Amino acid sequence: MIGNSGAADWFRNFGGAPDAAVRLLCLPHAGGSASFYFSVAKALSPSVEVLAVQYPGRQDRRKEPLIQDIATLADRITEALGAYRDKPLAIFGHSMGALTGFEVAQRLEAQGDGPVELFVSGRRAPSVSRDERWHLAGDAELLAEIKSHNAVGSELLDDPEMRASLLPTIRGDYRAVETYVHRPGASVGCPVTALTGDSDPKVTIDEALAWEAHTTGAFHSEVFSGGHFYLSHHQEAVLRTVSARMVVSAGTAA
Template sequence: MTGIPGDSPWFRNYRPAPDAPVRLVCLPHAGGSASFYFPVARELSPRVEVLAVQYPGRQDRRTEPAVTDLEALADRIAAALGPWTDRPYALFGHSMGAVLGFEVARRMEAAGSGPTELFVSGRRAPGVDRADEWHPETDEEVVAEIRKLDGTGDALLDDEETLRMILPALRADYRAVRGYRYRPGPPLDCPVTALTGDRDPRALVEEVRAWEHHTRSGFGLRVLPGGHFYLVDQQAEVLRTVEDRLARTPVAASL
């Protein structure tokens, strides 16, 4: 990784933008990796500097044990993020990354260096319970769930060697999501913008709208066509929303 203030195993800076007025820190979904956000960095640089979070247990961190506790993972990301708060930043998280972004934002605000905005994608608000809630546990259930959500190409899931490589991270992430329990607390000081697909079985529109209760600042909701991974096909609209919100903040007025 290149960029200022220095190298970190937690962040990938695919397109350094030292003159950008704001950073966007992106947190992947369950089983995802930093490279999921390479297209975001490509499109937003040099107007916005994108940092993609790399969780342990995948890609170049595959020899490290994956973290199976979401709160512990948030602690570690927040600690690593400190040196990168030398300029204003926002957080963007999809699915598991949305809840993780929320918990990171809580920690950063408590430390006095909170984000300018939290973008949450494809995830119902914390504290919204479902009577039919179910989480995959066996390898077979994990693969079936990924196929259902169209989180990766079937060709990858049909390749036994590739499957062996990605399953440990998937299992760890689903365990982290399964064990997460929302702790009630003060709403965030920063605005929250929520995005979701109109056919997402895991994040119904009204469940996503409930994020408005987790901020004392502004809230916005954007519903786009698609399922759980709507943001792949709708990348241009998602990034338009992100840039529009970042441009409205005083610190990024030059975007």
């Protein structure tokens, strides 16, 4: 079993905001890192304190073993969150981060202290399956799949040394997502907001709307123009939605 690291290893606080009334836990996509949310933390400070999750196997945690299982990853994140439960918490996850956030939310609710809202971005609902096996593809095929989504920083894969360093991490994350097993009936009690791009090849609008079946609370959805990384081009609009929803949900939970 992979031992759990401390909170300082798991979370990055780029924006400070110690006096914020609510925290937003942000979980990256496959191959992503905490720094993906640097601009989000700066934009939301000082009204919201952003905790960006740093998965093992990348950047300053590159020497740690990957966690190639969503459930185990969610277990570790939930354990590390213990020091951050002194104020209301919302969760935002993009792609792989949406699935992981869903699992973290369930664990927190089982402990009696769930999030005030779950934001799921760029990911179809857990009950909607596709037979994707990119983690088993050859390097060239996997590389083409990754670059087709035009993620910020994907140009690093053009460098042979960077590609050799990054590709195993991305493959491990794809394995975690593609081997995820949905438990029928699994849901959360907190409100869920689903966000998606209208031309995202990884999730259709209907697949995003299917998240409604995974909450017994309120459901809200918004569609933006763009593909899988639509949020990189619509950050201001996305954060307006996130901020507004958090105010409503935190007020209701108070």
